[in-house]
Amino acid sequence: MTAAPTAVPAAGTGREPNHGLRIVAIWLPIALAADLLIWFVWGPHLPPGDLSNSAASQQSDLTVMAVLAAPVMAFVLVFAGYALVVWRHREGDDEDGPPIHGNTRVSVAWIAITSALVLSLAVFGTAELVNPAGAGAGEGNTPIWKPGGGAPLQVQVIAQQWRFTYRYPQFGGFESTTLMLPVGQNVQFNVTSLDVIHSFWAYQLGVKADANPDVDNVAYTRPLHTGAVTVRCAELCGLWHADMTTAGRVVTVAAFRGWATATRTQLAPLTKNLPPFTLTYDPNAVAQLGKAFQKAGLSGAGGQYYGPQYPVQP
Amino acid sequence: MTVELQPGKPQEPGGRVPGGRQPEPGPPRSPRAWWRRPAVHTGVAGAVLGYLLGHLLGNFIAHGYSQVQNSGQNDYAIVLGYVLGTVGWLAGLGVFNDLLRQLAGRPVHAAEEAGDSSSGLARYFRYSLDHKVVGLQYLVGMIGYFLTGGLLAMAIRTELLSPSTHVFSSAAYTEIVGEHGTMMMMMLSSIILGPLGNYLMPLMIGSKRMAFPRIEALSFWLTPAAYLILLSGLMFGGFPFGWTGYAPLSVEATQGADAYAVAFGVMGISLILLGFNIIVTIVCYRAPGMRWSRLPIFVWAILTTSFLMVLAAPVLVGGMYMMITDRTVQTAFFTSDLGGSSYLWENLFWFFGHPEVYILALPGFGIVCEILPVFCRKPLFGYRIAAAGMVGVTLLSFFVWQHHLFDSGINPDMRPVFMLTTELISIPTGFIFLVALGTFWKAKIRFSVPMLFALGFYFNFLIGGISGVFLSDVPADTTEHGTFFVMAHFHYTIMGGLVFAFMGGLYYWLPKMMGIELNQKLGKIHFWTMFVFFNSTFLPLFAVGMAGQPRRVYTYARSLETLNDWVSISAFLLGGSILVFVINFVWSTVIARVPAPGNPWRSRGLEWQIPSPPPPGNFTVVPVVLSGPYEYGVAGAPPVADLDPPLGVISRDSLGDAAEQVEV
Numbered sequence: 001m002t003a004a005p006t007a008v009p010a011a012g013t014g015r016e017p018n019h020g021l022r023i024v025a026i027w028l029p030i031a032l033a034a035d036l037l038i039w040f041v042w043g044p045h046l047p048p049g050d051l052s053n054s055a056a057s058q059q060s061d062l063t064v065m066a067v068l069a070a071p072v073m074a075f076v077l078v079f080a081g082y083a084l085v086v087w088r089h090r091e092g093d094d095e096d097g098p099p100i101h102g103n104t105r106v107s108v109a110w111i112a113i114t115s116a117l118v119l120s121l122a123v124f125g126t127a128e129l130v131n132p133a134g135a136g137a138g139e140g141n142t143p144i145w146k147p148g149g150g151a152p153l154q155v156q157v158i159a160q161q162w163r164f165t166y167r168y169p170q171f172g173g174f175e176s177t178t179l180m181l182p183v184g185q186n187v188q189f190n191v192t193s194l195d196v197i198h199s200f201w202a203y204q205l206g207v208k209a210d211a212n213p214d215v216d217n218v219a220y221t222r223p224l225h226t227g228a229v230t231v232r233c234a235e236l237c238g239l240w241h242a243d244m245t246t247a248g249r250v251v252t253v254a255a256f257r258g259w260a261t262a263t264r265t266q267l268a269p270l271t272k273n274l275p276p277f278t279l280t281y282d283p284n285a286v287a288q289l290g291k292a293f294q295k296a297g298l299s300g301a302g303g304q305y306y307g308p309q310y311p312v313q314p
Numbered sequence: 315m316t317v318e319l320q321p322g323k324p325q326e327p328g329g330r331v332p333g334g335r336q337p338e339p340g341p342p343r344s345p346r347a348w349w350r351r352p353a354v355h356t357g358v359a360g361a362v363l364g365y366l367l368g369h370l371l372g373n374f375i376a377h378g379y380s381q382v383q384n385s386g387q388n389d390y391a392i393v394l395g396y397v398l399g400t401v402g403w404l405a406g407l408g409v410f411n412d413l414l415r416q417l418a419g420r421p422v423h424a425a426e427e428a429g430d431s432s433s434g435l436a437r438y439f440r441y442s443l444d445h446k447v448v449g450l451q452y453l454v455g456m457i458g459y460f461l462t463g464g465l466l467a468m469a470i471r472t473e474l475l476s477p478s479t480h481v482f483s484s485a486a487y488t489e490i491v492g493e494h495g496t497m498m499m500m501m502l503s504s505i506i507l508g509p510l511g512n513y514l515m516p517l518m519i520g521s522k523r524m525a526f527p528r529i530e531a532l533s534f535w536l537t538p539a540a541y542l543i544l545l546s547g548l549m550f551g552g553f554p555f556g557w558t559g560y561a562p563l564s565v566e567a568t569q570g571a572d573a574y575a576v577a578f579g580v581m582g583i584s585l586i587l588l589g590f591n592i593i594v595t596i597v598c599y600r601a602p603g604m605r606w607s608r609l610p611i612f613v614w615a616i617l618t619t620s621f622l623m624v625l626a627a628p629v630l631v632g633g634m635y636m637m638i639t640d641r642t643v644q645t646a647f648f649t650s651d652l653g654g655s656s657y658l659w660e661n662l663f664w665f666f667g668h669p670e671v672y673i674l675a676l677p678g679f680g681i682v683c684e685i686l687p688v689f690c691r692k693p694l695f696g697y698r699i700a701a702a703g704m705v706g707v708t709l710l711s712f713f714v715w716q717h718h719l720f721d722s723g724i725n726p727d728m729r730p731v732f733m734l735t736t737e738l739i740s741i742p743t744g745f746i747f748l749v750a751l752g753t754f755w756k757a758k759i760r761f762s763v764p765m766l767f768a769l770g771f772y773f774n775f776l777i778g779g780i781s782g783v784f785l786s787d788v789p790a791d792t793t794e795h796g797t798f799f800v801m802a803h804f805h806y807t808i809m810g811g812l813v814f815a816f817m818g819g820l821y822y823w824l825p826k827m828m829g830i831e832l833n834q835k836l837g838k839i840h841f842w843t844m845f846v847f848f849n850s851t852f853l854p855l856f857a858v859g860m861a862g863q864p865r866r867v868y869t870y871a872r873s874l875e876t877l878n879d880w881v882s883i884s885a886f887l888l889g890g891s892i893l894v895f896v897i898n899f900v901w902s903t904v905i906a907r908v909p910a911p912g913n914p915w916r917s918r919g920l921e922w923q924i925p926s927p928p929p930p931g932n933f934t935v936v937p938v939v940l941s942g943p944y945e946y947g948v949a950g951a952p953p954v955a956d957l958d959p960p961l962g963v964i965s966r967d968s969l970g971d972a973a974e975q976v977e978v
């Protein structure tokens with residue numbers, strides 16, 4: 001049992017220093033430096049970049065959260081580090097520590113600060129979600145956050161084991177295995193699946209929308225400048241999930257129009273064999289798609305799961 | 315004035331009415347030869363018989379089904395084989411003996427009164443009703459399951475050493491990923507409640523026993539069945555859908571999926587049984603004076619965890635049952651073109667799945683909060699806040715599951731709500747950090763092995779928790795969802811949190827449970843290697859995920875090879891540090907067997923006030939608790955409990971602050 005609750009200063013140190021002040025003095029510059037580095041140096045390079053407005057909103061969210069998180073982490077680590085150094089057990093000292101059961105002011109302050117941080121993050125996150133039309137996340141078949149300014153370019157993403165096909169209904173409904181988008185124009189992805197759950201993840205665009213069979217999952221974005229896009233499947237969908245990637249590009253409006261018109265003409269004989277454009281496709285009718293591709297001498301898409309590019313064993 | 319009396323017998327087993335007409339006590343167990351008594355070997359025989367019977371029955375039922383003839387696989391036979399095999403395993407172990415005896419109105423053997431009458435190693439292979447035996451059975455079982463899952467993780471990292479050179483086929487890799495995830499998330503749900511909860515909680519609340527010893531033993535003996543069924547899936551080519559089992563992939567998959575569904579269902583039942591036994595024990599079996607305000611914080615943690623288990627696991631069991639019927643009798647719960655929905659599975663699974671991750675986190679909170687005051691030699695700072703934090707996490711965890719489905723396309727208007735609830739849960743989680751920092755203040759910190767693990771827990775959980783806030787934000791989650799970022803996040807909270815806390819708890823309580831010291835030097839080597847290599851393994855994975863590597867891939871972008879190699883090598887070294895633990899565990903408990911002093915940590919915990927290992931029945935008489943367990947440094951604090959209280963003289967008032975009448 002200890003003698004008195006008031007701490008007896010250890011021999012040689014004289015007066016008990018103001019530990020709280022010291023901790024703050026160590027913490028403040030670290031937190032400031034970390035925040036400045038995050039905001040000015042790291043933030044602009046954070047994934048997924050700023051190729052589209054949804055990607056940019058994700059980047060700014062990540063930056064803001066990092067700026068808020070760094071001081072919190074730094075405080076916990078500095079406090080704990082200080083405690084482990086200053087308040088470690090000294091050899092020969094068998095007394096117990098001061099019997100502090102709690103401190104209402106400290107607890108209230110802690111709860112108030114964490115609550116304020118968390119609530120402001122929720123408000124900020126909601127604003128960043130609503131503002132860029134759903135921030136690139138799949139909104140289901142009844143999207144509530146839509147971009148303004150005219151009809152967007154509609155691109156249907158048809159996922160199947162194990163590839164993505166892109167259909168452009170505003171250009172006669174042709175299908176492409178590469179994703180082409182014009183810069184500066186709102187894009188509406190209608191994501192659906194022919195078999196199991198996939199996830200359409202256009203990394204640089206900051207778009208991720210699950211592809212469910214019989215479901216039309218809508219996601220919006222607006223490319224801000226030209227560049228390459230990598231599309232991957234982000235939901236485990238079976239054997240070749242890891243290989244389910246396609247390349248895409250954001251090009252100028254003129255280049256896009258040129259590509260779309262040329263492809264439309266080129267694929268016209270093929271397109272007329274495809275099932276008419278709908279928001280979802282009956283998986284049982286997919287076999288027709290396979291026939292269309294066979295006719296054109298293609299393989300892989302549309303129900304033919306094992307094209308020549310996929311060996312049985314890797 | 316009410317008088318707290320020494321309770322007579324806590325419970326009359328076998329349906330006897332206290333004070334009523336008692337049936338004759340059962341005859342003492344006949345001293346039969348070991349091979350004639352129910353134990354593991356009869357259980358195995360029962361399992362084999364049951365499996366064969368079920369398989370036969372399935373073949374008989376389904377022999378004319380065109381669906382079976384077309385696909386060439388008979389899920390009926392497999393599922394019925396697993397289910398009847400499990401029943402046969404339990405029957406062989408003697409689980410139903412007392413039940414049948416009671417149904418027939420015959421008295422049961424009162425074996426749980428003073429623990430199993432037999433002693434020695436043999437009782438660990440039987441359906442023992444002693445909570446201390448069950449605790450150690452759980453401990454060895456859980457370590458075994460953990461090591462299995464860990465080996466599978468080593469296989470995963472071996473494959474990911476190179477994006478283009480493959481050790482495993484894509485199919486084999488997917489199998490391994492699924493088995494690793496399911497093993498770790500499913501089998502290890504009771505890694506702390508099973509061993510430490512069952513063993514220590516009665517000691518900590520001053521009870522001589524658990525409320526339902528038969529259910530407790532049953533909850534353990536279901537786990538080996540689940541483990542073997544899960545692993546047997548590998549014989550059918552495994553299951554290609556990870557631990558989340560998203561339909562329709564899981565409905566279409568081959569027979570390995572049956573193993574997944576039955577094993578997960580069996581484990582779900584085990585969790586429900588484990589949870590409600592612990593709830594009843596904590597509520598009804600506290601010693602006199604063990605008020606809610608004196609309950610050790612670890613007991614609060616397992617109480618809240620048990621509520622999560624009891625409320626969430628039934629959804630899991632129901633979901634697994636629906637998957638099984640979808641796969642066998644062709645219901646269409648999850649098939650969209652027949653009126654079902656793939657979203658139904660996602661919602662069912664995550665309605666269990668998110669509480670599940672707090673089932674894994676909360677007991678860890680409890681352990682570290684239990685360890686800190688002992689090695690800081692200070693009372694726990696903000697005991698009420700810690701308990702409130704655990705209750706808050708428990709309540710909120712039922713309202714966050716849709717954050718797993720932010721990109722799935724369901725109800726976008728609910729997204730801000732689930733973002734808010736998810737971020738709110740970091741407030742009660744933060745309480746656990748407030749408690750730690752407050753306890754550090756002017757403490758006398760001793761860096762013994764359990765304390766090191768507790769500190770490691772806080773470091774890791776800080777990173778795990780903060781990365782969780784990043785995931786709760788819908789725009790940021792759009793990039794992070796389904797990537798290695800998520801994977802790094804939950805390994806930080808579960809491996810870095812739960813497993814570190816488990817290890818700390820083991821080093822702290824094993825001297826109590828076995829009366830044997832774990833080697834402290836090896837323990838320090840174990841901690842430092844595990845801490846360094848854990849962080850070196852999982853910290854880069856945040857970057858890997860942000861750079862665009864999806865989860866569960868056997869191949870990846872060439873540009874990420876260096877990072878992946880770093881991670882893989884760190885993971886092998888992390889595996890090596892677990893090996894140090896295994897060596898220490900085996901060396902200390904089997905070979906060296908250095909007896910531990912009665913209370914090596916000078917803890918005030920009630921469990922430390924009795925000999926180690928505790929005698930049968932734990933306490934000679936039910937103790938009277940006099941003060942809280944964390945009164946370190948409090949001048950004139952009464953001892954934590956009177957282990958030999960005078961009968962009938964202790965009034966409720968005198969147990970208050972003064973405690974005059976029971977001054978020892």
